[in-house]
Amino acid sequence: MISRVADHCFWVGRYLDRAESTARLLQVTRSLAFDAEMPTTAVWRPVVTVSGQYEDFAERFGDRAAGMGDVVQRYMTWAPENAVSIRNSIWGARESARSVREVLSLDIWQATNELYLWFVSEEAQKQFQVDRDDVYRQIRRQTQLSLGLVRSTMLHDTPMDILWLGVLLERIGQTARILDMHHYLLDADVDKNVGADAGKHQIVQTSLWLSLLRTCSGFEAFMRVHKGRVTGHDAVEFLLFEERFPRSLRYCVRSAVALVRRIWPEQLASIGGAPLARLAALDDWLGERKRDLLPSSIHDLLTHVVDEVAATCSETRQAISGATLLPEIETAEPEVAREGQSQSQGAAEAPKAAPPSTPQ
Amino acid sequence: MVPEPEGSLLLKGYGALPGAYDELVDETGAPRPHARVAADMLNGLSPEGFQRCQSLAELSLVQQGVTFSVYSDQRGTEKVMPVCLVPRVMGAAEWARVERGLVQRLTALDLFLDDVYGDQRTLREGVVPGEMVEKSKSFVPRLRGIKPAGGVRIHIAGVDLIRDPAGTLRVLEDNLRTPSGVSYVLENRQVTKRVFQHAMESGSVRRVDDYPSQLAEALRSVSPVDPDESTVVVLTPGPFNSAYFEHSFLARSMGLELVEASDLVVDGDDVFVRTTMGPRRVHVIYRRTDDAYIDPEFFRPDSLLGVPGLMRAWAKGRVALANAPGNGVADDKAIYPFVPDLIRFFLSEEPIIEQVPTFVCARRDDRQYVVEHLDQLVVKAVDEAGGYGMLMGPQASVAEREKFRELVLAEPRKYIAQHRVELSTCPTWVPERRRLEPRRVDLRPFVLASRSSAGPPTRWVLPGGLTRVALREGSYVVNSSQGGGSKDTWVQMSSSS
Numbered sequence: 001m002i003s004r005v006a007d008h009c010f011w012v013g014r015y016l017d018r019a020e021s022t023a024r025l026l027q028v029t030r031s032l033a034f035d036a037e038m039p040t041t042a043v044w045r046p047v048v049t050v051s052g053q054y055e056d057f058a059e060r061f062g063d064r065a066a067g068m069g070d071v072v073q074r075y076m077t078w079a080p081e082n083a084v085s086i087r088n089s090i091w092g093a094r095e096s097a098r099s100v101r102e103v104l105s106l107d108i109w110q111a112t113n114e115l116y117l118w119f120v121s122e123e124a125q126k127q128f129q130v131d132r133d134d135v136y137r138q139i140r141r142q143t144q145l146s147l148g149l150v151r152s153t154m155l156h157d158t159p160m161d162i163l164w165l166g167v168l169l170e171r172i173g174q175t176a177r178i179l180d181m182h183h184y185l186l187d188a189d190v191d192k193n194v195g196a197d198a199g200k201h202q203i204v205q206t207s208l209w210l211s212l213l214r215t216c217s218g219f220e221a222f223m224r225v226h227k228g229r230v231t232g233h234d235a236v237e238f239l240l241f242e243e244r245f246p247r248s249l250r251y252c253v254r255s256a257v258a259l260v261r262r263i264w265p266e267q268l269a270s271i272g273g274a275p276l277a278r279l280a281a282l283d284d285w286l287g288e289r290k291r292d293l294l295p296s297s298i299h300d301l302l303t304h305v306v307d308e309v310a311a312t313c314s315e316t317r318q319a320i321s322g323a324t325l326l327p328e329i330e331t332a333e334p335e336v337a338r339e340g341q342s343q344s345q346g347a348a349e350a351p352k353a354a355p356p357s358t359p360q
Numbered sequence: 361m362v363p364e365p366e367g368s369l370l371l372k373g374y375g376a377l378p379g380a381y382d383e384l385v386d387e388t389g390a391p392r393p394h395a396r397v398a399a400d401m402l403n404g405l406s407p408e409g410f411q412r413c414q415s416l417a418e419l420s421l422v423q424q425g426v427t428f429s430v431y432s433d434q435r436g437t438e439k440v441m442p443v444c445l446v447p448r449v450m451g452a453a454e455w456a457r458v459e460r461g462l463v464q465r466l467t468a469l470d471l472f473l474d475d476v477y478g479d480q481r482t483l484r485e486g487v488v489p490g491e492m493v494e495k496s497k498s499f500v501p502r503l504r505g506i507k508p509a510g511g512v513r514i515h516i517a518g519v520d521l522i523r524d525p526a527g528t529l530r531v532l533e534d535n536l537r538t539p540s541g542v543s544y545v546l547e548n549r550q551v552t553k554r555v556f557q558h559a560m561e562s563g564s565v566r567r568v569d570d571y572p573s574q575l576a577e578a579l580r581s582v583s584p585v586d587p588d589e590s591t592v593v594v595l596t597p598g599p600f601n602s603a604y605f606e607h608s609f610l611a612r613s614m615g616l617e618l619v620e621a622s623d624l625v626v627d628g629d630d631v632f633v634r635t636t637m638g639p640r641r642v643h644v645i646y647r648r649t650d651d652a653y654i655d656p657e658f659f660r661p662d663s664l665l666g667v668p669g670l671m672r673a674w675a676k677g678r679v680a681l682a683n684a685p686g687n688g689v690a691d692d693k694a695i696y697p698f699v700p701d702l703i704r705f706f707l708s709e710e711p712i713i714e715q716v717p718t719f720v721c722a723r724r725d726d727r728q729y730v731v732e733h734l735d736q737l738v739v740k741a742v743d744e745a746g747g748y749g750m751l752m753g754p755q756a757s758v759a760e761r762e763k764f765r766e767l768v769l770a771e772p773r774k775y776i777a778q779h780r781v782e783l784s785t786c787p788t789w790v791p792e793r794r795r796l797e798p799r800r801v802d803l804r805p806f807v808l809a810s811r812s813s814a815g816p817p818t819r820w821v822l823p824g825g826l827t828r829v830a831l832r833e834g835s836y837v838v839n840s841s842q843g844g845g846s847k848d849t850w851v852q853m854s855s856s857s
Contacts, residue, residue, distance in 0.1 A: 003634035
């Protein structure tokens with residue numbers, strides 16, 4: 001498989017999942033803002049922080065704007081200058097998909113293209129004024145449709161594996177960031193160290209755990225496993241370690257390990273060895289944490305996961321490029337997007353225009 | 361709008377254009393003998409029936425995404441090239457002559473390129489004036505002495521043919537660099553087969569669907585290593601290119617990888633494609649990029665586009681490029697007038713296909729005639745394409761003609777002139793009038809060349825080719841960007857085949 005094509009597939013997966021996660025995050029945070037008796041800054045500011053865009057945001061709108069739900073939502077949804085806005089994710093997914101149309105199925109391309117065309121339409125802008133929740137829901141539904149079509153219409157072969165690896169790595173990073181968003185409250189609750197305002201905290205935190213579970217589409221699954229009893233410890237443990245839940249960190253990491261093994265079987269370890277080793281180590285490491293999870297270490301755990309995933313992403317792209325076997329040759333500039341570092345996601349830049357050409 | 365009675369025969373009442381040759385009917389309005397099958401098919405249809413077929417065909421092209429991109433459109437809208445279902449038909453005997461003529465012409469042009477980039481006998485012996493080559497923008501002196509792997513330079517050619525009012529086919533232009541349009545030939549046939557099942561089943565039309573496998577074989581044949589062990593790729597400028605659909609179509613139908621320049625790297629003198637399994641050596645590149653974007657090291661030191669070192673690998677014979685770099689000199693308008701002489705020089709044969717008589721302004725007598733008859737001639741600057749630097753004498757103003765008179769006299773080498781040819785017509789569906797009317801057509805046959813173990817390359821001509829039609833009434837412009845469409849081209853099967 002051509003490296004560039006593989007790289008585009010990888011990004012189709014990442015962008016689609018990122019668009020979905022961001023829409024989820026905004027949708028759920030909106031509902032949290034209604035339910036939890038928390039200062040609006042405590043509700044909205046973490047959304048910008050975990051996306052790695054706080055500095056840019058504060059520079060544009062000032063610190064206080066981080067407490068204004070509308071400013072944050074517009075910034076995270078539409079802003080072209082925000083590398084991880086939904087707009088940029090949808091655009092990136094569509095541009096990557098367009099470059100590899102032959103490899104995807106027509107259905108995937110059409111679904112992704114339709115999402116893009118709808119999102120940039122006036123209709124969507126208007127709907128955002130009238131019924132914002134519906135806009136988020138549509139984005140989620142359309143991205144889920146595209147991702148579902150990946151598994152149901154694409155040849156189950158390297159291109160799909162690479163695309164899905166992109167989805168999983170993005171999802172791990174997103175889930176870890178979302179959990180980290182309110183980690184100080186997690187620590188407090190898991191410690192059972194609720195202090196004087198115990199009653200109030202209880203309400204705040206219960207709605208917080210519920211919103212976390214909803215953000216990760218884990219509400220029903222969690223309730224089934226825990227028979228309707230919600231505690232911070234259980235919610236966090238569920239989202240971190242539940243091996244039967246397809247959005248938990250552990251599940252995603254394990255699936256990613258299996259995919260990397262399939263993309264680069266043992267005889268190609270010289271190429272895919274680095275991301276495989278890192279992911280396998282992360283899987284083991286998570287297994288150990290599960291046994292002795294200390295509340296105070298949740299933030300550290302999540303930070304570690306985010307860092308490792310970012311490193312895995314760049315090693316994966318290195319492997320995809322085949323550059324490991326041609327060390328003397330520089331790897332070409334990636335076409336669509338770049339990697340971010342810890343706690344800041346990849347900035348989505350515009351794909352470069354193709355070289356001009358004057359066919360006869 | 362003239363309402364037609366229900367169930368009228370489509371060809372009845374069709375009036376050919378005075379002063380032009382019609383491809384389907386003769387002067388009396390009767391179908392030409394070789395076009396019988398097509399004429400019967402049309403006469404079996406009412407206007408309503410034909411319109412249904414036409415709509416079905418258009419829908420099927422949209423659904424399959426047979427499109428070209430429109431640069432200006434930010435949303436990446438893609439347009440379908442209009443197709444008219446009335447076929448253009450070529451008789452078996454005439455086609456056999458066209459095939460021989462094309463092979464002859466391209467054999468001579470391939471030898472000419474070898475010569476221009478070799479010891480330049482044609483220039484020394486005055487077959488072509490040296491300045492015509494040396495001053496050509498497409499001539500690359502640094503390529504002299506390089507022998508391409510496989511010994512072929514024109515692997516894929518598209519030669520534009522037109523027919524004059526007397527019925528004589530003439531070459532208008534050779535395209536020896538990156539001719540496009542073959543995907544429409546194949547798609548148009550698919551559509552015709554679906555819509556006119558019956559006519560196609562009668563087995564009277566030669567097939568075109570083996571073009572991709574013929575092309576793949578031709579490409580493999582020039583590999584510097586065993587063809588069966590070779591990696592062949594299609595190189596595209598990318599999805600933003602207007603012909604991207606064709607690039608991906610051809611790659612898909614040949615089962616080859618479609619690559620962009622950034623996918624290729626040169627290590628030492630070998631070319632590799634980056635794959636997820638590591639670099640893989642590439643032996644043949646069917647490139648759909650212009651010379652200028654092949655290798656920045658060679659052509660454009662200021663450019664970042666292309667594959668650095670690719671020309672070095674090609675010069676060393678480690679990779680074959682189809683078509684070879686530098687071919688543009690042979691399809692230059694300045695060389696065109698000399699092609700008949702080149703055929704005589706290299707092959708000691710008379711040209712089988714005529715071309716359009718051309719005045720070369722560099723010659724004194726020609727120049728004299730041109731400046732005295734500017735009101736009757738089409739004057740073309742040799743280095744320009746796409747209608748730039750052109751004078752349409754009969755329509756031009758006095759001031760424009762005066763300007764060209766000065767231009768021609770100042771730099772005669774830069775100009776050639778021709779009488780305008782009244783292109784032949786073909787019955788074409790006019791939806792708003794729900795009837796067939798004559799519209800002007802040309803024809804671009806495609807010719808492939810493979811390495812042969814001894815002697816010159818073996819050439820294969822796709823039966824038919826792309827018939828382009830000027831859909832606008834009275835228009836001569838067949839380009840898809842300017843209101844042109846296409847038609848399926850049927851080559852009648854000869855009684856022996």
